[in-house]
Amino acid sequence: MHLSERAFKISEEPFYIALNLPPDVLRLTAGEPDFPSAPFVLEAASRAISHAETHYTPPAGIPPLRQGIARKLKDENNLSYDPSEIIVTPGSSGAVGLALLTMFDPGEEVLLPDPAWFHYATLVELAGGIPKRVALDVKDGFTLHGSKIEEAASEKSRALILNSPSNPMGRVFSRDELEEVAGAAERLSLTVLSDEIYEKIVYPPHSHISVGSLSGMRDRTIVVNGFSKGYALMGWRVGYAAAPIEVSRKLESLLGYSLVCASSVSQYAALEAVQNPKSNDYAKKMLEAWTRRKNIVMRYVYENSRVVSAMPPEGTFYSWINVSGSGLDGKQAARLALDEAKVGVMPGNLFGEAGRNHVRVSFATSDDTVEEGMKKFCNVLRGVSEGSQHKSMEKLALTKHTEQTYP
Numbered sequence: 001m002h003l004s005e006r007a008f009k010i011s012e013e014p015f016y017i018a019l020n021l022p023p024d025v026l027r028l029t030a031g032e033p034d035f036p037s038a039p040f041v042l043e044a045a046s047r048a049i050s051h052a053e054t055h056y057t058p059p060a061g062i063p064p065l066r067q068g069i070a071r072k073l074k075d076e077n078n079l080s081y082d083p084s085e086i087i088v089t090p091g092s093s094g095a096v097g098l099a100l101l102t103m104f105d106p107g108e109e110v111l112l113p114d115p116a117w118f119h120y121a122t123l124v125e126l127a128g129g130i131p132k133r134v135a136l137d138v139k140d141g142f143t144l145h146g147s148k149i150e151e152a153a154s155e156k157s158r159a160l161i162l163n164s165p166s167n168p169m170g171r172v173f174s175r176d177e178l179e180e181v182a183g184a185a186e187r188l189s190l191t192v193l194s195d196e197i198y199e200k201i202v203y204p205p206h207s208h209i210s211v212g213s214l215s216g217m218r219d220r221t222i223v224v225n226g227f228s229k230g231y232a233l234m235g236w237r238v239g240y241a242a243a244p245i246e247v248s249r250k251l252e253s254l255l256g257y258s259l260v261c262a263s264s265v266s267q268y269a270a271l272e273a274v275q276n277p278k279s280n281d282y283a284k285k286m287l288e289a290w291t292r293r294k295n296i297v298m299r300y301v302y303e304n305s306r307v308v309s310a311m312p313p314e315g316t317f318y319s320w321i322n323v324s325g326s327g328l329d330g331k332q333a334a335r336l337a338l339d340e341a342k343v344g345v346m347p348g349n350l351f352g353e354a355g356r357n358h359v360r361v362s363f364a365t366s367d368d369t370v371e372e373g374m375k376k377f378c379n380v381l382r383g384v385s386e387g388s389q390h391k392s393m394e395k396l397a398l399t400k401h402t403e404q405t406y407p
C-alpha cells in the first residue's frame with residue numbers, strides 16, 4: 001500500500017520503548033500514575049452509563065464540564081476564561097495537536113525547549129512546521145532564559161511551546177523565568193502553547209504558575225491541561241484547551257471535523273473529578289507517593305555519583321539522569337539496562353539533542369519497582385565503568401555503528 005512521506009517520518013521507537021517491553025522488565029518508562037481513578041469518579045461514570053449518556057456531545061464538550069473547568073482555572077490558576085473559551089478534547093494530547101494547527105502555517109517555525117516531550121516536534125512537523133530548539137543547559141540548572149529564545153528565533157518563528165512542570169526535566173519554571181518568556185514572546189510576537197498537564201505534581205518550595213496568568217499573556221497563550229496526571233484519569237482521555245474566543249471557536253471546529261468530541265461517559269467522570277473537593281485529597285495522596293519515590297531515585301543518584309548525576313525533580317514524576325560518568329550515552333545506557341538488568345528507562349535522545357547523555361526515569365510506579373529498578377540500573381552502569389561488562393560493551397559499539405533502534 002502507498003504510504004505518505006509524512007507517515008514514513010513518524011518514529012515508532014518511543015512507543016516500543018515505553019509500552020512494548022517484555023513482562024519481566026522493571027518499567028521505569030511509562031508516564032502515567034499507577035493509581036486507579038478515584039472511587040467517586042468511577043461512581044459518577046457508572047451513573048452516566050446507567051443514564052445512557054452515550055450520545056455524541058457538542059464538539060467542545062458538555063456545558064457543565066466547560067463551566068467546571070472555567071471555575072477551576074479561575075480558582076487554581078488565576079486564569080479568566082468564559083466557558084465558551086474552553087474546549088474539551090480527547091486527552092490533553094488532543095488539545096496539543098489541534099492547538100498547533102491554529103498557531104502557524106507550513107514552513108513557519110515553532111520554538112521549543114531542548115529537551116522536551118517528544119510529541120511536540122513530531123506534531124509540529126506533521127502540521128508542516130519547523131521545530132526550532134531552544135537548548136537548556138544542565139550547567140545552569142536547565143534555566144529558561146528569554147535571551148536564548150530570542151537567539152533561536154528568526155523572522156519565521158510564530159509560536160513557542162512551554163511545558164511546566166516539564167517532561168522530561170522535572171523543572172518547574174519560576175515566575176522570573178516565565179516573565180522572561182513572556183517578554184520574549186511579546187517582542188517576537190509569538191503565540192505560546194502552555195502545556196500544564198503536570199501542574200498538580202510539584203514539590204515544595206516550588207509552585208506552578210500558568211504563563212497565561214502573567215500580564216499581557218492571556219491574548220497570546222493557549223493553555224492546555226487535562227485529567228490524566230493530576231486526577232489519575234489516564235485512560236478516560238479527557239483534556240482541554242483554554243484560549244481567547246476567536247481561537248477557541250477554531251479549535252471547536254477542528255475538533256468537530258477530526259475527533260468529533262471527547263467520550264461522553266468520560267466527560268461525566270471528568271466533571272465529577274473537577275468539581276468534587278475530594279480530588280484535592282486524592283492528588284495529595286498521589287503526591288506523597290511521588291515524593292517518596294523521588295527520594296528513592298535521588299538516593300541512588302547520590303550513592304552512585306561517579307556514574308550518574310541529576311537535579312532533584314521540582315515537579316512531575318520523572319528524573320532526568322545524566323549517565324556520561326559511566327562512559328555511555330543515554331541510548332547506550334538504556335539499551336544496556338534493558339539487555340543486562342531487565343530495566344526499562346527512556347533514552348534521552350528521544351527528547352532532543354540535549355538529551356544525548358541522559359535517560360528519563362519515571363517513578364510513577366510502585367516503591368519496590370523504583371527501588372529495584374534503580375538498584376539494577378546503577379549496578380549495571382557501575383559495572384561498565386569498572387570494565388566488567390565487556391560483552392555488552394562490544395554489542396553497544398556495534399549498536400552505535402549500525403544505529404540500531406528499538407525493540
Ligand SMILES: Cc1ncc(COP(=O)(O)O)c(C=O)c1O
Nearest residue numbers: 031091092093117167226228239
Ligand atoms: C508533557 C505532556 N503533555 C501531555 C501529555 C498527554 O497527556 P494526556 O493526553 O493523557 O492528557 C503527556 C503525557 O505523557 C505529557 O508528558
